Amino acid sequence: MLVGTAEYQTRIRKTKERMATKGIEVLLITDPANMNYLSGYDGWSFYVHQMLIVIDDEDQPIWVGRTMDANAAKITTWLYHDNIISYPDTYVQSETKHPMDFVADILKQIGQDKRRIGVEMENYYFTAKCFEQLKTGLPNATFQDATLLVNWVRIVKSDQEIEYMKKAAVLAELAMNAGIEMINEGVRECDVAAKILYAQVTGTEEFGGDYPAIMPLMPSGEKTSTPHLTWTDARYKNNESVILELAGCYKRYHSPLARTIHIGNPSEELKKLAQVTVEGIEECLAMIKPGIALEEVCETWTKSIAKYGYTKESRIGYSMGLNYPPDWGEHTASIRKGDKTILQPNMTFHMIPGMWYDKSGFEVSESFRITENGCETFANLPRGLYVKNEALIR
Amino acid sequence: MLVGTAEYQTRIRKTKERMATKGIEVLLITDPANMNYLSGYDGWSFYVHQMLIVIDDEDQPIWVGRTMDANAAKITTWLYHDNIISYPDTYVQSETKHPMDFVADILKQIGQDKRRIGVEMENYYFTAKCFEQLKTGLPNATFQDATLLVNWVRIVKSDQEIEYMKKAAVLAELAMNAGIEMINEGVRECDVAAKILYAQVTGTEEFGGDYPAIMPLMPSGEKTSTPHLTWTDARYKNNESVILELAGCYKRYHSPLARTIHIGNPSEELKKLAQVTVEGIEECLAMIKPGIALEEVCETWTKSIAKYGYTKESRIGYSMGLNYPPDWGEHTASIRKGDKTILQPNMTFHMIPGMWYDKSGFEVSESFRITENGCETFANLPRGLYVKNEALIR
Structure with missing residues (x-):
């Protein structure tokens, strides 16, 4: 973890302010720099799908990633371990299962599937397929482009x-x-x-x-x-x-x-x-x-x-x-x-x-x-x- | 260029065979490894959008990338220089223009905009936004998922x-x-x-x-x-x-x-x-x-x-x-x-x-x-x- 929890909380607050301005209730962050910025997460695991979910009325984000990377999230982030959720290896580079199906299931389970969801449409780690799977998995959600939302928070450094x-x-x-x-x-x-x-x-x-x-x-x-x-x-x-x-x-x-x-x-x-x-x-x-x-x-x-x-x-x-x-x-x-x-x-x-x-x-x-x-x-x-x-x- | 032209031609032939099997007429390749495999292209330019276009009835692929990288394509690929097409810098990380708009324009100009187009839906370098822009820019095309099409050609090495x-x-x-x-x-x-x-x-x-x-x-x-x-x-x-x-x-x-x-x-x-x-x-x-x-x-x-x-x-x-x-x-x-x-x-x-x-x-x-x-x-x-x-x- 690179900065104090207070600094992370400030960053989360600023992110939520921008979300509010844009009418975004749930933000799905796939940019590894944005994930690091808000949670401290740091590992070369971005070659598989992973995400930080920021929910407007929740204190802490949720980290979602591959099972073998969950310990990396526990080690490098300030998040409660309960907020670290991992998908089984059968979702990795599979022809039949996609990690975004897992994400959709999680959002349903926690009652966030009917909300206005921001996604980083223009990011290396949010593929065209990711978006298709999320739209299929969350038919009641409204999606909005949140590209660079966190990046613009990052532009002024502490x-x-x-x-x-x-x-x-x-x-x-x-x-x-x-x-x-x-x-x-x-x-x-x-x-x-x-x-x-x-x-x-x-x-x-x-x-x-x-x-x-x-x-x-x-x-x-x-x-x-x-x-x-x-x-x-x-x-x-x-x-x-x-x-x-x-x-x-x-x-x-x-x-x-x-x-x-x-x-x-x-x-x-x-x-x-x-x-x-x-x-x-x-x-x-x-x-x-x-x-x-x-x-x-x-x-x-x-x-x-x-x-x-x-x-x-x-x-x-x-x-x-x-x-x-x-x-x-x-x-x-x-x-x-x-x-x-x-x-x-x-x-x-x-x-x-x-x-x-x-x-x-x-x-x-x-x-x-x-x-x-x-x-x-x-x-x-x-x-x-x-x-x-x-x-x-x- | 890492192998002889004959080996590239064999790779193109195998790619076209797979395209034919899947009914794909035009293949848009955004995976840098697949681009390298078929053209020899090698540069750390994949952080901006770039692409190789394989057309079923054309001998050579077309390289599309940023203007400053066009010389890298001339230096590292086996392609005719006429097949190296570059977009102006105003398309780079812009809020108003997207490189896929440029790609759509090129495909229209060369009469490939009403065809069955394969895209690598699950690739780091084909973002959700890329797909949205292509769909908007090419309303008469039919899109098909071509994820891993070239990767499966690559699986057996020479x-x-x-x-x-x-x-x-x-x-x-x-x-x-x-x-x-x-x-x-x-x-x-x-x-x-x-x-x-x-x-x-x-x-x-x-x-x-x-x-x-x-x-x-x-x-x-x-x-x-x-x-x-x-x-x-x-x-x-x-x-x-x-x-x-x-x-x-x-x-x-x-x-x-x-x-x-x-x-x-x-x-x-x-x-x-x-x-x-x-x-x-x-x-x-x-x-x-x-x-x-x-x-x-x-x-x-x-x-x-x-x-x-x-x-x-x-x-x-x-x-x-x-x-x-x-x-x-x-x-x-x-x-x-x-x-x-x-x-x-x-x-x-x-x-x-x-x-x-x-x-x-x-x-x-x-x-x-x-x-x-x-x-x-x-x-x-x-x-x-x-x-x-x-x-x-x-």
Whole structure:
């Protein structure tokens, strides 16, 4: 359990307030980050169906999951053991039984089957089949989309959560430095990845790290034209760039960070791209403060790079923090045109204005929190293009 | 691209045969493992919507994904670049636009919107919302559940795939040995996890490893009562057990492996549990051969442990191989009562008869392939309880 019971109760209260606003009486939470946020539940069991049921007039949520994971719920959550209900293994990946049939039965048994039920329609862990089975099993319920309901509660972090993200940033710095130091001509991508993973998890003398929700992304050479490739066991060549995007993770809280390394002599074009990108991100960091809208941040970015003739179509950042694979983003606010989210203290974002072209790319990013009168980055690592040109002077 | 074009074409042909049997004309594939299997596509981009469209009378599938990932599709797949279609970033995690609207538009444009369309209803990457948007966007289509259609094609591996799994087993052995060696009283869980991750990925001189679809599971002490906990930065104590379940991963192919370590002097009860479990798994491995049904394997297990008064409710294994987070299992065949899948050469399974009690547990597992007349394990590591009792003799 990561925070005191009082903090969980505050979170539950805020969740119920949002439920009330939307007319939702029973909320079925399948997003593992939302489950963790409200109950503390933490285990790699999200590959089978599991859920937290929040009922408007009940104090505590109910955890539903697979029998072998019930002890994990007892160990990691603040819930009464009576509120931990598990389904038999015959429901797991079966052609004839579905865990949502079990959930429907439970809701009937506790008299919650005729209510207005919120479901997270757009979540990895609530499949199309889940919804079909629930509709069949609960013909008297009214369903409502509750996607991101809890995520929007999560968007402003508590001081405790900020502390976790600061620790995550220490881990991110360690991992990034390990990667930057090791990358060079002739070194295998997998050996760099291994060093990064090691640093992310072994951490410091004081604290270790958790697995991040995304594995290190580290395209090199022509592969830097796209951001989401991981690694192979090929060797780096002279005169190629490597983009490292990774996060430190502490108690499931992330601080992502991206930097670009060039092996050998960078082209003028790449050096210019790096300068423009760094200037753009720094102009944004300088103007970010409570009260402004995210789209204004994006506008600052767009104007900054336009001075040099650059454009960018994709968003330049997003809210993030607590999460599980496959994403550390919260899927709520994005730093992009049209996003009218107003910044508040202790909102946390990853600003990552990646610039990708047909044969190359450049990334530099920062994770930061909104402060009382500005913002502060979690990590503290020089921004720019890291050049490894030992290869040239051998 | 991991195999020759001919192998991809064989896979497409087998997929189309199954489509024909089920009356499916257009298949929308959202499972990243199925996408990789048919196209070679490999990137950590599954956190946004992406898809492979297989059309019964078209030679090549169509890849649909986010614009910034299109270059990843060009780099990793065997597809014509014309078959790589990407949606603008405004569709990403938006409140007003959904990538499935874009998919519906594409299907209309290419005249596939009035056909019988198969969708993977029970897949992490096909949310309830995806299905709703497709139904709205394609009112003239007939939808059919195509869950596991490609997974069942995947269940029998090619020789090339078996080679990958053998390499994955080498990585699993390295990682397991690193963990077993390091675990001891006073050592931090995160430091062991870091060593395991390092070994999984740095691999050997000849080849490196990929990220496994599941992070190392390593409950200790009372936490061994449940299988899916990862690690913390706490230190191991004397007289506690640690269960390690991990996999090596080579080109996205897995060989999972579990072993149990005890620090200090194991109880007679634990020693007996270990003996019974090892005997059970070995009796199963001895009787497995082509032509028998999986339920017979489970029956052998049940009888074997019943001799000593033990029972187990949950399944003892499952088909596995190529995969992405959050699971390395294929979700097709399970080693359990009622599973009538008939074993064929080059089917591959992870047999993991975990035994969990209220305060403790024991696991030992093997990944294996069915051979012409029996089975062979991928890894080669002694089975039993690993006892670390240096703590006792200090």
